[in-house]
Each structure stands twice: as structure tokens, then as C-alpha cells.
Amino acid sequence: MEMEVVVGKVRMSRKEKAERIVEMYEAGYSYKEICEALRVSPKTIAKVLREAEEASERPEIEERLSDFELYLKNLEVRVKRLEERESRVLKLEKDLKRMEQRYEKMKDKLKEVIRAVNNLYGGVSFV
Numbered sequence: 848m849e850m851e852v853v854v855g856k857v858r859m860s861r862k863e864k865a866e867r868i869v870e871m872y873e874a875g876y877s878y879k880e881i882c883e884a885l886r887v888s889p890k891t892i893a894k895v896l897r898e899a900e901e902a903s904e905r906p907e908i909e910e911r912l913s914d915f916e917l918y919l920k921n922l923e924v925r926v927k928r929l930e931e932r933e934s935r936v937l938k939l940e941k942d943l944k945r946m947e948q949r950y951e952k953m954k955d956k957l958k959e960v961i962r963a964v965n966n967l968y969g970g971v972s973f974v
Contacts, residue, residue, distance in 0.1 A: 859885075868895045
């Protein structure tokens with residue numbers, strides 16, 4: 848910690864003053880009492896307290912950001928899997944369509960064969 852000695856008195860660095868402002872405020876001292884004890888302005892107290900509050904919120908914000916990044920990565924993996932499945936489904940649909948067309952052709956040919964057999968045997972049934 849940096850300190851400046853001035854005519855028998857210890858002078859605090861800005862960081863030390865900021866720490867002391869926060870300590871005194873949390874201990875219940877008023878702005879006026881802090882101003883007199885540390886020889887700072889109310890504006891300085893407000894600024895230091897605001898910065899201290901922001902600093903205390905930073906770890907929580909960083910943790911939430913980290914959680915969100917993890918969620919996004921997980922979501923990206925899931926989207927990629929869905930895209931792969933979509934591609935597979937489209938291929939299967941295409942294959943199914945081809946099979947349906949082949950089935951229809953075979954069905955038509957089978958009807959022709961059945962008609963030809965019926966004509967050939969004159970409607971004789973086989974037991």
C-alpha cells in the first residue's frame with residue numbers, strides 16, 4: 848500500500864480512502880460523517896460506493912455470461928444435430944418416393960399379368 852507521510856500525519860492513498868469509505872458506509876456512518884472524517888466530498892463518496900456496487904455485481908454478471916455461453920454452445924450442438932437429422936429425413940423421403948414410384952409400376956405390371964393369366968386360362972381358379 849502506498850502512503851504519503853505529511854507532517855506527522857499519515858495520508859491515505861485513493862484506494863485506501865475508497866476502502867475506508869465503503870467500510871464506514873457499511874458500518875452505518877452518514878455521508879456527512881464520512882466527509883468530515885476522510886475529508887472527501889459527497890460526490891466522491893457516491894462515486895466510490897457506485898463503483899464498489901458495480902464491482903460486487905461483476906462476478907455474478909460474469910457467471911451468468913459464462914452460463915449463457917455454455918447454453919449457447921449446447922444449443923449450437925443441438926441445432927447441428929437437428930440439421931443432420933433433417934438432411935437424413937429428406938434423403939429418406941426421397942428414397943421412399945422412389946420406392947412408391949417403383950411400387951406403382953410393379954402394381955400396374957402385376958395387374959397386366961393377372962389379366963393375361965385370367966385371359967389365358969379363362970377365369971379358371973387354382974385350388
